[in-house]
Amino acid sequence: MKTGKPLFWAAFLTGTAACSCESPQKQLNIVHIMTDDHSFQTISAYGHPISRLAPTPNIDRLAAEGVLFRRAFVENSLSTPSRACLMTGLYSHQNGQRRLGKGIDTTKVFISELLRERGYQTAVVGKWHMQCEPKGFDFYKVLAGQGDYYNPAFKSKTSEGKYIREEGYATALITDHAIEFLENRDPDKPFSLFVHHKAPHRNWMPEGKYLELYEEVDFPLPETFNDNYDTRCDAARSQEMSVARDMTLITDLKVAEWVSANWEDSAALWKEKGLKQGQIAQRLTREQLEAWNWHRALSRLTPEQYEAWNKGYAEKNKTFMEQNLKGEALAKWKYQRYLKDYLRCIKTIDDEVGRLLQYLETHGLLENTLIVYTSDQGFYMGEHGWFDKRFMYEESFRTPLIVRHPAKDAFRGMESSALVQNIDYSVTYLDVAGIEKPAGWNGLSLLPLLNGLTPADWRKDLYYHYYDYPAVHQVRRHDGVRDDRYKLIHFYGKGEGKDHDINCNELYDLQEDPHELYNLYGQFEYKDVQERLQKRLEEYRSDLKTDEY
């Protein structure tokens, strides 16, 4: 890790300095690239063993020319809340978006509105995923809900509320739309561009040209793949996000020998399985429902795409079926297929990040644009036996964050271990634009950190709160606090179905136990740490006026 540079450079790098210029066109542009469910474990700049086998050279270039944050976190590890936090600078309970679905309080001011008022041209392309119109944007091309990997439909300012299907692969189309905005902008005004990819969200459908990539690679199983959750609260046991148990063979892992892209063929195949076209979802068995969903995904493909798809999977699936794997062997096979498909999606992301960077470079924009690469949250790559996110354990609480500031060469390739959170993004962008932080925003500007130095009064801990229960994956509600070494989590709330009511705490020493396997809550030696974190948690709840925990 390179060391930080003298303090006076901090002033050079702050937004105030960047905006002290008279004419607004000298203000830095902002490009916020945000993928969906991209784990830090799968970006080679972070150095994780998985990523070494599947490198991401273009994202790494950003790290080599910018600052890589090792302790970047979200305040609620879920898409819609994370996006609402980005737009409003507020925690979930303050902006109303606690869970997936409805929630966002549209009376709150959005960062896009503030930037536009300041003279920025504003755009968002890709996944929006909030139940409101994109607010404060001059240009948008957004997907419906989660969007589709193949031939997705986009809504724009001029499409009169309609989603219009486009042919191609989502990651490339989203980049095309980002470039379309850049091409048509007024070059005399600064811009802020939010590029929100759908990939690598479940069900991890790679682009046709990468269906063979990594086929021969054997990805290492995480140490905690067979975690038995001893010492933990029931939440770790009752989740439904296990690779072995909950990852489905058909939609997740693309073994669907009796699903076809063609209606007639599918109908004939389903007849054998007792599935009628048009049956309502609730009346289908889980397998039938999956087949139905998978058919819908495949039926979006053009004949050429479908041919490439079958070429990619048919033989491999045949071999898999013949093996008739069970138990541990099946779990390991699932893990390998999951990792391969996920990393193939990342490969296209990395290519498309490269294409966007190339565009910025060719058009002389690299040196007056702040570029941020992040994800809406982290993701489990088999750690604790899981996929998905939601928990306050590190892999999903953390998110990748790389920031390229167009500074001098001396500031490049550095790392920061300051505690940063997604409430900080909008504050940073305001700082870049020279706009004062609105009252009630708790985030901090990241600009001072971009010279590798952490201000003495930087935050010492972070607050987290997850609410989406009951819901898919059945992760129990919890809140908690993390400092640079310890983490306290409180699971709470009424249980539904098989789940009991829960009111349970966990305490981890991340230095001694980075995989969070040993819950220390209640242990005498940790009494002081526990009391200190409990006090901080209560202060957060009271200062932030959280209404449930």
Ligand code: SGN
């Ligand atoms: C879908 C996924 C879930 C995922 C949520 C939220 N199921 O429901 O696995 O947790 O989205 O993801 S799927 O079968 O439809 O893919 S988020 O990124 O939008 O928060």
Ligand code: CA
């Ligand atoms: Ca997500």
